[in-house]
Amino acid sequence: MLSLQVASTIILGALAASGLSAAEPIEARDVYVPRVTYPHAGTVWYSGQRHNVTWDNSNPPATISNRAYIRLRADNYETPIVLARDFDLRAGRVEVTVPPVITGDYSIVLFGDSGNWGQDFQIIGVLDSY
Numbered sequence: 001m002l003s004l005q006v007a008s009t010i011i012l013g014a015l016a017a018s019g020l021s022a023a024e025p026i027e028a029r030d031v032y033v034p035r036v037t038y039p040h041a042g043t044v045w046y047s048g049q050r051h052n053v054t055w056d057n058s059n060p061p062a063t064i065s066n067r068a069y070i071r072l073r074a075d076n077y078e079t080p081i082v083l084a085r086d087f088d089l090r091a092g093r094v095e096v097t098v099p100p101v102i103t104g105d106y107s108i109v110l111f112g113d114s115g116n117w118g119q120d121f122q123i124i125g126v127l128d129s130y
């Protein structure tokens with residue numbers, strides 16, 4: 001559990017960032033869809049490396065009900081590969097290991113209350129595609 005002080009700091013920070021008046025209840029914002037900021041276009045990862053996936057955590061809700069996870073998306077479909085799960089969405093980052101995939105274009109899908117994918121980037125994998 002968050003301490004009251006930390007929780008109120010987050011709420012005040014969120015209010016300041018959003019420009020909402022203090023009278024407006026924070027619970028009004030129900031769906032939390034943080035924007036993935038890394039990896040992005042131009043990023044190149046290699047299978048076996050460790051990297052931090054990062055996202056914009058500047059405006060988190062007071063409570064997050066769903067369990068967070070990250071899936072790997074290849075071109076236009078979501079693979080069943082789970083890169084990370086059960087981390088704190090408020091942290092803004094989580095470390096992942098790049099899986100042994102075929103070289104190609106991928107993106108990250110961050111699931112909290114709802115799925116949200118980042119920009120396409122490249123993974124140099126363990127095999128080339130033909």
Ligand SMILES: *[C@@H]1O[C@H](CO)[C@@H](O)[C@H](O)[C@H]1NC(C)=O
Pocket residue numbers: 050051052093095
């Ligand atoms: C991920 O970020 C944390 C905090 O900044 C850092 O300590 C850690 O070394 C990073 N991991 C990688 C793989 O860069």
